[in-house]
Amino acid sequence: MTSERPSTGFLTDQYEFTMIDAAIHAGTADRDSVFELFGRRLPSGRRYGVVAGVGRALELLRDFRFGEAELEHLRAHSIVSPETLDWLANYRFSGTIRGYREGEIYFPGSPILEVRSSFAEGVILETLLLSIFNYDCAVASAAARMVSVARGRPLAEMGSRRTGERSAVAAARAAYIAGFKATSNLEAGRSWGVPTMGTAAHSFTLLHDSEREAFASQVATLGAGTTLLVDTYDVREGVRLAVEVAGRELGGVRLDSGDLPTLVAEVRAQLDELGNTETSITVTNDLDEFAIAGLGASPVDSFGVGTSVVTGSGAVASGMVYKLVARRGEDGDWASVAKRSAGKASVGGEKFPVRRRDEHGVAEAEVVGIGAPPVSDKSDRPLLVDLVVDGVINEEFTGEAGVQRAREHHRTAIDELPIGALRLHAGEAALPTVFVEQDGRETVWV
């Protein structure tokens, strides 16, 4: 099976190959290196971000290799030299990756992934890791806010059509990790065990000679407990007809258009008058976290969210970067490295991040030890776990089980945040990120 899965080795940028080529010739390709993946800031005044993509990254890493097809392409286009082709033919990541757990909360500067390997083995993963984390974290970070404001009412992700067809699967997975209850995306159900849902679209009603026939045909196949879409023509008439066709057992009605707060109240009143007090109301019309919050007092039973969640609600790329932070020099000694480009500073050195909590268990700071774990009498929760050790993937975080674990961990991590972290309006990160040098000197990330 494994050998039949397509290589993921070309989901990268060409410059990674030319860098390796040059480094192999210069004798620097094997230098022990530490790369770090992190976000410089949270997008759009968010208070926190959510880590997602870890399990996907591990699966894609498993298939990150170069077969004859890849090598032939590189050879035919003279992208690298023969020595480098040989090196690529034997490529298997043999280093160690530690990182934040999937579902974890992160803040600006949080060292989300730390890749320790030779320069060449680590640099070649740059683009693929960033693609995964930039997208998956964007979706999970948006989804988590929607879950907060829905206050226990279930959310379904149904935005597959608003993002690339493979990103759609990743989005469904990330939203589920962040607390969504289900997705419309079948592949996410099959690949990752995300619960799937869905009944009918407007086209189904339009297919039939009347709305009544459409409802009757849906109820005949899916049962009276199904959800009927009642806004193809006139909502009031649609609701009346839905109840007439499905009876008291009608599971739910879905509203996909209109002025929702008003409409929802009217539909609830109508259903109750008709005696369908148990029939639920699902709304699905261009919702985002603000619209969901605006429906806080409305009798909505569940939400379907599309565009806004799969596009990160205005921040579709999380702004993650992947930087070399330390490497051994010619002398064999480790050196922290950091470029000094304007506005793009990174903090050199190996990191030991912890979430510091007060006596009530409420998170109060992201503390990142540089070169050693921070010393404290507080309750510090270490944030890095082993994802890959000497090339061996930690299967605890892969597959469907990894997704469930991530979803549970997310709940725990969210519950630890101070209440202000859940505010929707733009502001500062909920926790300061504090870097602590081995000599005790502290620097707050700004």
Added chain:
Amino acid sequence: MTSERPSTGFLTDQYEFTMIDAAIHAGTADRDSVFELFGRRLPSGRRYGVVAGVGRALELLRDFRFGEAELEHLRAHSIVSPETLDWLANYRFSGTIRGYREGEIYFPGSPILEVRSSFAEGVILETLLLSIFNYDCAVASAAARMVSVARGRPLAEMGSRRTGERSAVAAARAAYIAGFKATSNLEAGRSWGVPTMGTAAHSFTLLHDSEREAFASQVATLGAGTTLLVDTYDVREGVRLAVEVAGRELGGVRLDSGDLPTLVAEVRAQLDELGNTETSITVTNDLDEFAIAGLGASPVDSFGVGTSVVTGSGAVASGMVYKLVARRGEDGDWASVAKRSAGKASVGGEKFPVRRRDEHGVAEAEVVGIGAPPVSDKSDRPLLVDLVVDGVINEEFTGEAGVQRAREHHRTAIDELPIGALRLHAGEAALPTVFVEQDGRETVWV
């Protein structure tokens, strides 16, 4: 080979399957239907949109089928009934798809795809087609504006890390169709023949014990004609060192940070003083169409664009929808259908779109005949071509050749637009979209 490619049949929403299930039981699944894919409006005050994704859609349609793995999942989760499983097992799209050519310009209401088939065969493609067109058109539409304002200077797409790892490949392809010259993405090079490029990142410089060693190692392997990244430490010193190491033959320098208009002018002056008048300057720092326009008078030789192009420059989903517009009723007669949900009107009936041009060959309107081609004494260019005929894919539009053809067609279609269409600032669509009924009645899309 074909049988080994994975199925794309699950890159869909579950409700397509439940609708088919209900329609099979109601006897309506086989009704002849016409679905249409279109955008209700252009995002963010754009003047025009660019069609992309056609060739990808055809390739994914080729693999759209349900094997034992898919059927077993549907069975195990009781998503559809046994009759529907049988229908899915035999699914091959046997209908006809006409559409705008890839690379074509579109406007609000332009019927970009028209799918004629049974209801069930057509409805099941909804999500996959929308995922492809919503994303690919977003990228191509943003890319085309960047190409316009770059006024002949080449652009490279290098945003793979800012979008999902598979969307990255689609983005590189779409940007190329819209006139970009190259991409950093290797898979786009292999799968679609997009020219690839790239040399080195900051990490390569940081790997080495000095910037000089890094430059020397890159030049040793890639030749003096390479492009050196000169802003890891101090730009002025970086440029001096680059010229010292590579000499007069230095191909280019790349700037990835800083205040570009000022910096570019300084670097150009420095290079000229050093005698490197032929060494080019590439800039790659968070560029979008506005930043590129702002560098109009700067001595920049080429642009590398990342985040903004792969995220559609603020409009990452194009707002395309897929609607049933006509179907045969129980009586066997065709009926135009359209739902009346608030703010979501669609125009029923089969469409015959043309681009109407004045006597100078300049486009002046998008005219869409409903039920018949529009009659006119103007030069009307028909916009629909056959993409799939009775289930057979038109291979003219697939593969690498399809990409080249799309890129060429885009150039032609852009050149036909009135000059105002190329304005960057927000406004109305460059052409009105006019629907013409068979009785001559005209309706302008608003």
